[in-house]
Amino acid sequence: MDAQQKAEGDKAVPLEVRADVKHTEGVVSMGRFDDPNSGKSSFSFLLGAAPHLDMKYTIFGKVTQGMEVLHKLEGLETIKQGIFVMPKERVAIHSTYWYLASKPLTLGMLGFPAITASAAGSGSTVHAGNGSYCSQLQDDMDHLRSRFNWQAEELQRVRAKCLPS
Secondary structure, three states: OOHHHHHHHHOOEOOOOOOOOOOOOOEEEEOOOOOOOOEOOOEEEOOOOOHHHOOOOOEEEEOOOOHHHHHHHHHOOEEEEOOEEEEOOOOOOOOOOOOOOOOOOOOOOOOOOOOEEEEEOOEEEEEOOOHHHHHHHHHHHHHHHHHHHHHHHHHHHHHHHHOOO
C-alpha cells in the first residue's frame, strides 16, 4: 500500500446503527474489533439473516444485483473465528461502483415553474417558485457533484498507475 492508502486504512468507522435496519441477506456490514467504534477496512457480505449482529455492527450497503455471484462464495473453503465464518484464502474485489439506491435521481420539470441555476463558488444555487422541488433539485445536484468528484479522483488514480510520469 502507498502512504495515502495506509492513512485511509488507519481511519476508524464509528458504530452507526438503527433499530429498523436489519442484517439480512445481501447486507454489507462493517467488521470491527471489541471496541464498537473500531471499524476499519474489514466488512462482511451476508449470505442470510444474522439478527445477532443487529444494533452491534454498522450496515453500510446492500447487494442490489448479482446475489448469484455472492452465493458462489458459499462454495469456498472457510474458517471460523468467534461468531464469524470467512474464506480460508483472501478474496479480492477488483472493481466496484456506487449509487444512492434510496434516492433515485428525478429531474422532471412538468408542472413546475422555471428554474434557474447560477454558479456560486464550487456549488450551485437553484431558485424556483416551489421550495420542495427546489430542495430536491439541490439534493440531486449535490449527489451528482459528489459522483463526478469521485469519478474524477478515480480517473486520476488510474492515470497515475497506468501512465508514465
